[in-house]
Amino acid sequence: MNWLSWLGDFFSAPDHRSGPDSIVHRVTEHLLLSGEALLYAALLAVPLGLLIGYTGRGATAVTSLAGAARALPTLGLVTLAVLLAGVGDTAVLIPLVALAAPPLLVAAVEGVRSTDPDVRDAARGVGLTHPQVLWQVCLPSALPTLLAGFRTATVQVIATATVAAYVGLGGLGRYVIDGLATRKYAVTVGGALLVVLLAVGAQLFFSLLARYALPPGLRAQRQAR
């Protein structure tokens, strides 16, 4: 039961250095799966959220629906999707998209709604059309909220994609599930540690992004607060 020797075993095992069960390959699988789910969720939720936030119609309904979606257990959705659609990426993507879409949707709605109404009026006043106001005024001022939404969604998806291994797909969950099944705790703990590192890494990445990639005006505004 020695942590360091476990991790040493895990990282030095020949299987984990090259081939289909190698750490590099599993991490890549994990990131691709998470990235794909986030991409679909973003394509679905962000435009819809921007529109709802801009028009203000149905915003309350969206927020409460998104809260309810939190109650859906991913493991249940994954197993059900596999039984109904067969083993494949789709079966795991559906639940992961369902997990990532609500925070993105809420972030987009809240971000646009928090735009200063005076600024919106001014933008209309100088002759911008509605799409221009949304694109040039509301979207930039929604960016910090959107980024926070992306951070939540990314961390959750990376953490939950582990469950994909239970229904026979790849990613870092393979180590966790296979290690449990064969009672090799070194493998399980190693896999778990890698997922934690990825999730914490994503969190850091988004904090840095929020600090350095936002428009200078927004950054100044945040510091002033």
Added chain:
Amino acid sequence: MDDEPIVRWYWIGDHLGYLGHLLADHALIALLPVLIGLLLAVPLGLACTRYPRLYQPLAAVFNVVYALPSLAVFVVLIPYTGLATQATVMIPLTFYALAVLLPTTVDGLRAVPEAVRQAATAMGYGPWHRLAAVELPAAVPYLLAGLRVAAVSSISLASVGALVGRGGLGYLFIDGFQRTFPTPIVAGIVLIAALALVVDLLLVGTRRLLAPWAVREKGAAR
């Protein structure tokens, strides 16, 4: 799988007692940690408002804690708490709840306007009396908003515990998957969502009872 309907109603009828047992187990595993989290969050939150230097590092730690994947944490705990024990699932859930509740508690305690605080002092309230009569009641809407998030997430997360042998209704997912039999899975999803909904409604009701002013101040306690 082709001729298997999504729900076979007779299975549900035959297993009502079993489903009730799992539901009770699930509610215990998911909600007791939230309660413990609340009991820890209030004193910690108080400490954070008294000594503001404490809050930044604590918030950072719990930010990371919240990012930890539940399955990974369950697995890491197994050598210490044992496979398929309640502790393996409940300890991480307590920390997740605490990670949600600590910031909301601190926000709530800080939401008391300085003028109100001083008015209480001027009326002769000592620090403890002021805490019980002014600051804690003011924090109630925030605490309940945090409790709603924490309870619903906890109910959903507890099902992952089935992969380490103790997940209440989550066991139905494993069972249904292994037998390629969707009925238990559907039953599990529906019961978990229903449990979350009932608990959420109870918490909304509690807010109406304990902090009726927050319902009128629209948006104050989202």
